[in-house]
Amino acid sequence: MLRLVLGRLGMMAGVLLGVLLLTFLISRLLPGSPVEALLGAKPTAEQIAAARLALGLDRPIYEQFAVYVWHALHGDLGRSLASGQPVLAEMTRRAGASFELVTISLVVALGIGVPLGMRSAVAQDRGFDHLVRAITLAGMALPSFFIGMLLQMLFYGSAGWLPLQGRLSDDVLLDHPFDPVTGLALVDSLLAGEPAAFGSALAHLVLPVATLALATVAVVTRNTRALMIDALGADHIRTFRAYGLAESRIQYRYALRATLIPLLTIIGLTYGYMLGGSIVVETIFDWPGLGAYAVNALVSNDFPAVMGVTILLATVYLTINLLVDLTYYAVDPRLGRR
Amino acid sequence: MRERLLVLFSALLLVATPAGATGRTVVQAGAGDIKDWDPAIAFSLEVPMLVNVYEPLLWYNPPGSAEPFTPALATSWSSSEGGTVWTFKLRPGVRFHDGTPLTADAAKRSLERTIALKQGAFYIWDPVAAIEAPDDGTLVIRTTRPAPIDLIASSQYGAYIYSLAAAAQGTDWFNQGHDAGTGPYRVRQWDRGQQTVLERFPDYWGGWQDRNFSRVILKTVLESATQIQLLRTGDADIVAPVPADAILGLTRNPKIRVAQAPSWNNTQFLINTAKPPTDNLAFRQALSHLWDYNTVAETVYAGSAEPAAGPIPRSMWGHDDTIETPRFDPALARQLLDQSGIPAEARHLTLAYIGADEEYKNAALLFQQNAARLGITVELLPGPWGTIWDKAKKLETAPNLQSMTWWPTYATPSDWLVGLFRTEQPTLFNLSHYSNPAFDAVVNEGVALEGSDRPAAIAKYGEAQQILMADAPAIFAADLRTRVGYRADIQGLEANPAYAAVFYYRLWRSAATE
Numbered sequence: 001m002l003r004l005v006l007g008r009l010g011m012m013a014g015v016l017l018g019v020l021l022l023t024f025l026i027s028r029l030l031p032g033s034p035v036e037a038l039l040g041a042k043p044t045a046e047q048i049a050a051a052r053l054a055l056g057l058d059r060p061i062y063e064q065f066a067v068y069v070w071h072a073l074h075g076d077l078g079r080s081l082a083s084g085q086p087v088l089a090e091m092t093r094r095a096g097a098s099f100e101l102v103t104i105s106l107v108v109a110l111g112i113g114v115p116l117g118m119r120s121a122v123a124q125d126r127g128f129d130h131l132v133r134a135i136t137l138a139g140m141a142l143p144s145f146f147i148g149m150l151l152q153m154l155f156y157g158s159a160g161w162l163p164l165q166g167r168l169s170d171d172v173l174l175d176h177p178f179d180p181v182t183g184l185a186l187v188d189s190l191l192a193g194e195p196a197a198f199g200s201a202l203a204h205l206v207l208p209v210a211t212l213a214l215a216t217v218a219v220v221t222r223n224t225r226a227l228m229i230d231a232l233g234a235d236h237i238r239t240f241r242a243y244g245l246a247e248s249r250i251q252y253r254y255a256l257r258a259t260l261i262p263l264l265t266i267i268g269l270t271y272g273y274m275l276g277g278s279i280v281v282e283t284i285f286d287w288p289g290l291g292a293y294a295v296n297a298l299v300s301n302d303f304p305a306v307m308g309v310t311i312l313l314a315t316v317y318l319t320i321n322l323l324v325d326l327t328y329y330a331v332d333p334r335l336g337r338r
Numbered sequence: 339m340r341e342r343l344l345v346l347f348s349a350l351l352l353v354a355t356p357a358g359a360t361g362r363t364v365v366q367a368g369a370g371d372i373k374d375w376d377p378a379i380a381f382s383l384e385v386p387m388l389v390n391v392y393e394p395l396l397w398y399n400p401p402g403s404a405e406p407f408t409p410a411l412a413t414s415w416s417s418s419e420g421g422t423v424w425t426f427k428l429r430p431g432v433r434f435h436d437g438t439p440l441t442a443d444a445a446k447r448s449l450e451r452t453i454a455l456k457q458g459a460f461y462i463w464d465p466v467a468a469i470e471a472p473d474d475g476t477l478v479i480r481t482t483r484p485a486p487i488d489l490i491a492s493s494q495y496g497a498y499i500y501s502l503a504a505a506a507q508g509t510d511w512f513n514q515g516h517d518a519g520t521g522p523y524r525v526r527q528w529d530r531g532q533q534t535v536l537e538r539f540p541d542y543w544g545g546w547q548d549r550n551f552s553r554v555i556l557k558t559v560l561e562s563a564t565q566i567q568l569l570r571t572g573d574a575d576i577v578a579p580v581p582a583d584a585i586l587g588l589t590r591n592p593k594i595r596v597a598q599a600p601s602w603n604n605t606q607f608l609i610n611t612a613k614p615p616t617d618n619l620a621f622r623q624a625l626s627h628l629w630d631y632n633t634v635a636e637t638v639y640a641g642s643a644e645p646a647a648g649p650i651p652r653s654m655w656g657h658d659d660t661i662e663t664p665r666f667d668p669a670l671a672r673q674l675l676d677q678s679g680i681p682a683e684a685r686h687l688t689l690a691y692i693g694a695d696e697e698y699k700n701a702a703l704l705f706q707q708n709a710a711r712l713g714i715t716v717e718l719l720p721g722p723w724g725t726i727w728d729k730a731k732k733l734e735t736a737p738n739l740q741s742m743t744w745w746p747t748y749a750t751p752s753d754w755l756v757g758l759f760r761t762e763q764p765t766l767f768n769l770s771h772y773s774n775p776a777f778d779a780v781v782n783e784g785v786a787l788e789g790s791d792r793p794a795a796i797a798k799y800g801e802a803q804q805i806l807m808a809d810a811p812a813i814f815a816a817d818l819r820t821r822v823g824y825r826a827d828i829q830g831l832e833a834n835p836a837y838a839a840v841f842y843y844r845l846w847r848s849a850a851t852e
Contacts, residue, residue: 034724040374040381042747042757044461045766083373083530084513093530149563157567164573165564166532170365170555173529286559288531295560299694301724 001329008325012318019314020072020307024065027303034301038081072311078304082296087308091290095312096183097167098282098289102274105209109216110267116217117224122251124229132221139218144277148211148284155207163204165286172200208285212277216270223266227259234258260331268324272317363553364828364842367565367574371531371558375512377498377519378452378505381459385494386578386839387534387556391435392498392519395426395445395477395491398749398836401600401653407492411440411499411520412477421484421789426477426491432543434501435517435524442471447502449479455509459496459747465789484789486750493748494837522843523554533557536842549846569594569823575847576831576840580823582640582697593826598819599833600653603745604646605697606812607689607705608730608758609738612771615680616687616738622810624674625687625739626664628708629813633666638700643816648803649754651817653835655792656751658800661807663814672712685714690730691741693720698741701815730769740769743818749836750788751799755781759806770811777805 035043035051043051052058056067071078077087120132156164163169167185178192186205189197231237232255240250275290282291290309297305370383377392395412399405412426432440446469453463465485470478479487491497504511504518512518515528522544523536536554538546557574559565562581568574570591580588580596588594609616609625616622631645644652648661675685689705691698699720706716719726719737729735746753761778762768784798806812820833822840830845 030725040458042381042459042767045764047456048766050456083371090530152564152567157571160571164567164571165559166557168532170533170557173533174527174535177527283560284564286532286561286564288529292531292560299722301722 005322005326008322012315012322015318016311016314017069020069020311021065023307023310024068025061027306028061028064034081034303038084068307077308077311080297080302080305082300082302082305087304090293090305091308091312093180093183094288094290094293096180097185097287098275098278098291100184100186101205101208101212101281101287101289102271102278104205105212105216105274105278106267106271108209108213109220109270112213113217113220114224114263117221118228118251118256120221120225121228121232129225132225136218136221139214140222142215144211144215144280145284147214148207148281151207151210152284162206163200165284167201167204167288168197169200169204172197176200208281208287211284212274212281215277216274219270219273220266224259224263227262228255231255231258257331261328264324264327264331268320271320272313275313275316362551362847363555364551364576364845364847365555365557365568365574366576366578366840367557367559367568368578369558369560369562369565372515372528372534374458374509375515375517375525376455376505376509377500377512377517378455378460378496379458379509381495387536388498388519389494389521389837389839390523390536390554390842391517391521391525392500393521394493394497394499396488398489398492398834400832400834400836401655407488410492411445412491415488417487417789421486422481424479424481424487424491426479428475428477429543430475432520433541434504434520435539436501436504437541438501438503440499440520441474442477443474444502445477445499446471448499448505451502451505452496452498459493462490462493462496462748481789484786486789486792489749489788492836494839495747497748522550526553531558542843544843551842551845551847554842566823569825572825575828576822576824578820578822578840580821582638582642582821584823585640585642585821588823595824595826597822597824597831597833598642600651600835601745601818601820601833601838602651602654602749602835603743603818604649604651604754605643605741605743605815605818606646606649606758607691607701607739607815608742608770608812609810610733610736610740610769610771611773611809611811612733613736613738615678615684618678618680619810620674620678621680623664624671624678624712625709625714626810626813627667627671627674628705628712628714629664629815630666630704630708631663631815633704634701635816638697638704639816639818642819642821644819646814646817648814649758649806649812650751650799650803651835653817654746654751655749656796656799658803660800661803663807664810666708668708668712675712675714682713686717687714687739688717688719688737689739690719690721690726690737692723692726694722695741702741727769731765733771736769736771739813742769742812745838752781752785752788755799755802755806756785759811772809772811774805774809777802777809780805 035048038051039047056064075088079085080087080090116132120129123129152164155162176194176197178188178194178197181188181191185201186198189201237250237255240254279291279294282289283295294309297309372384373382374380374384377388380388393410395410397408397410399408411429411432413429414427415425417424428440428442428445434440449469453460465481465483466479467482468480472478501518515525517525522539522542524539526537527535534556538552565577566584569577585596588596609622611617635643635645647663648658650657689702691702702718706718709716726740730737730740744754744758757767759768759772760781761773765771780798780802784795784802787795787798822831824831827848828845829848832844
């Protein structure tokens with residue numbers, strides 16, 4: 001097991017270095033000036049020259065890359081050109097918001113998608129199954145920005161039930177501030193004993209979570225359904241039925257368990273997919289997370305920030321995949337004996 | 339159980355409802371967050387906030403006012419020795435937000451710090467030779483050449499006076515969301531990427547009336563559609579700028595007004611004068627007659643622009659009213675095209691514009707169609723500004739035409755003439771790669787006269803504009819208007835093209851809703 005973990009960690013390091021090199025080359029070789037983001041609208045030629053010198057853009061590209069990697073290994077991802085703040089500090093501050101949004105969305109998507117997929121598989125080719133398939137197809141086809149704006153119009157514009165954007169209301173930000181201990185507003189507001197802030201955080205989560213979860217519910221439901229149909233058609237399930245085992249026990253104890261390993265892979269991939277998808281959702285809802293940060297960085301040629309976000313997302317994605325692989329061994333101990 | 343759920347849901351709704359835009363609080367929604375808090379450096383989207391926190395020596399008045407300036411931190415001023423010595427008498431009894439008094443020495447050291455940092459718009463003070471504070475209430479600025487220090491001192495960039503006691507803590511201190519101004523509002527809170535909250539400064543020299551807003555919330559809202567939704571529901575009082583295509587819908591809402599006023603932002607499509615086929619004068623003139631000025635202003639900008647009359651907006655002093663502007667005239671364009679001698683197979687152009695800008699895109703598409711009717715192929719190259727700018731600076735990668743919206747750093751027409759069209763080596767913003775020694779000479783004379791003999795400077799700038807119209811280094815497309823959407827109960831909104839900002843101190847909410 002240790003050898004496996006070490007091997008995978010080595011592979012992760014190699015992949016990260018590759019991602020780093022590729023992103024660095026793309027950001028430096030494509031035409032575009034990063035100094036405008038740094039200096040404002042109308043810099044002078046002297047200011048541009050000074051900024052290029054300060055950013056090390058006058059050095060050979062391999063030297064720039066080596067300096068970047070050296071600093072990155074020491075936890076310094078540079079300063080954002082757009083905000084002037086250290087990239088690592090900005091990402092750390094924003095990571096909680098994205099993590100909270102994506103994780104809750106995934107839990108909601110799994111909570112709805114897995115049972116729905118199971119019921120759909122059990123009722124294969126019957127009315128309920130057709131209905132679920134039609135709805136999930138629509139869920140997959142509709143883009144997040146459309147769903148998000150539709151939900152905003154319905155629940156904010158028409159009904160006035162839920163907030164339109166942001167992570168906390170004005171009043172909470174002003175009158176019930178709390179320290180970001182974990183970066184998760186729900187947790188931090190409770191730790192600070194601020195129920196009003198907790199309520200506000202919860203209310204602000206509803207629409208972005210619904211938007212992000214909806215497309216994921218469709219993916220989880222359809223995959224669970226397909227896996228369950230395969231599992232329910234297996235020889236040993238037929239044997240259990242012949243022995244007269246209760247149908248619910250067959251479905252939940254045996255069929256669902258057989259789907260766990262492929263389902264874990266899907267969940268791992270989905271988390272990465274949702275992190276990417278959160279870029280759109282965070283933009284629509286002004287969610288102060290990594291997605292909105294990435295968008296701002298891209299449109300303003302903020303190379304250090306683009307690099308930082310890329311490295312962070314790649315690391316998260318690779319870590320999740322490693323954890324998923326390790327979970328296989330917990331779910332099916334036979335894998336460890338091979 | 340059901341009752342408990344109902345109570346919980348009701349509580350959720352209560353805390354969810356934004357309570358900002360009421361009573362003595364005014365809420366503005368906009369796309370920009372603060373980049374630089376340091377008033378010496380700020381040169382970006384934070385400026386609309388800064389004008390409410392900091393003050394310059396003078397405010398520049400909107401065009402048409404009886405006087406060109408309103409006293410701010412200086413109550414009177416005069417120039418002598420041919421515009422090389424400027425004396426400002428400072429307003430007594432002014433305090434910075436940190437409690438220290440405004441003195442001439444504080445103002446002197448504040449300006450000296452701005453100049454020494456060499457960041458942002460420090461270069462507007464380029465003519466300054468020395469700053470002196472002979473007594474607590476007198477500030478003297480000496481220049482190396484006649485210079486319009488009154489105009490420079492009223493700039494929205496790099497001209498703020500701030501407490502050096504606070505500034506001594508450095509730019510990083512400012513960038514934590516601190517301020518050191520004298521303005522009516524001080525910064526209470528900054529939640530990065532979410533909102534900035536300003537609160538009234540009780541010791542403001544201008545005093546306070548009951549109707550003034552005591553709190554200002556500036557919400558960062560990236561999507562313009564979301565900003566509009568907030569305005570419609572009243573969760574935001576002000577949205578600026580509103581997208582052109584939203585104006586009509588908003589004006590139908592009786593609870594919303596859209597204020598439009600001339601701005602000093604204008605749009606041109608710079609024509610590369612050094613690259614074939616646009617290095618040919620007749621060909622460039624033909625292009626200027628293929629631009630459908632009225633349709634662009636009325637349709638593309640939904641009436642929030644007017645066809646430009648040359649490089650300088652009509653509302654800026656020094657604009658030459660006698661200019662003959664090209665009109666949309668395909669027949670004349672065809673004649674000029676024939677005169678140009680450019681063969682049909684060489685009538686191919688590249689046109690770069692900022693892809694995220696709908697107005698640029700639609701104007702470029704219209705131009706592409708009109709040009710195609712005369713056999714000119716226009717290849718559209720949308721992209722981000724950084725890429726466009728980088729390519730346009732080098733002749734080998736520069737397009738034939740490219741979009742450019744320009745505004746002055748301080749209230750001077752020379753900003754357009756020098757910044758966009760004076761010979762430049764290496765190229766920075768003269769992306770037409772235009773070089774005309776006669777034009778350069780006239781502009782330089784105008785700049786030299788601006789501080790000592792403004793009517794003579796205006797005459798020189800007029801000559802320069804005539805030269806530009808003859809040489810056609812750009813399609814002068816549109817003078818843009820400000821577009822501020824606001825709730826009907828907000829009163830006191832005044833447009834001033836010199837400041838891309840809303841002055842919250844001058845606003846109040848009408849009594850009916852207080």
